[in-house]
Amino acid sequence: MINNVDFKQINDLIISVKLKQKGAVESLHKAFSPRLYYIALKYFKGDTAQEFIQDFWADIQTICNKWRIHSHGLGYLIKVAENKAKTRLKRDKLKTSRETCVSVETMANLAVSSASIEEQERRDMITRAFLVLDELERKIILETFYACKTIREIARKNDLSKSTAERIKQTALEKMRVFLSK
Secondary structure, rough: EEEOHHHHHHHHHHHHOOOOOHHHHHHHHHHHHHHHHHHHHHHHHHHHHHHHHHHHHOOHHHHHHHOOOOHHHHHHHHHHHHHHHHHHHHHHHHHHHOOOOOOOOHHHHHHHHHHHHHHHHHHHHHHHHHOOOHHHHHHHHHHHHHHHOHHHHHHHHOOOOHHHHHHHHHHHHHHHHHHHHH
16 A cells, blocks of 8 residues: 555546546545645646646546556556646747747838848848748748747648758758858
8 A cells, every 4th residue: 555545446446437436536536636746746836736736637537538447547647647747848838939939020020120231231141041942941941930830840731751841941051051151
């Protein structure tokens, strides 16, 4: 027994939740909450940890339905909770990075309103270097730097492998560097 809850008891509670028995979720909540709370605090702080716990319990029926009867229930719930936490961290990180990106229109307005002659000349050079690229290279550069998309998203959208999209991006950047160094 670990923390007054044995493995068979967790397995039985998961089966009860799968069968939608009355009070099963509450019993599982009593048995697994201390571990879930520990996992939430391991990955998150404050309100985010509480939101994570609530999201986990909101999905408990789906989580239990995916469990295989002959497997270790406690280990399964711990692994699901940790995977959900890691996924949420990645999603939050990606969301934060996208919020910092500036739209193309905002960039254009900013360029017009605060451009000195030197800055405008640099932008013109970059624009000319951009025109050296072929259509797919331009599209990948625009989506990477102005639409703030990941290489994986760009590859999926253009029906390319991730490595091919990355190679095209690097080739395009090198073409622009060569053009600008002239």
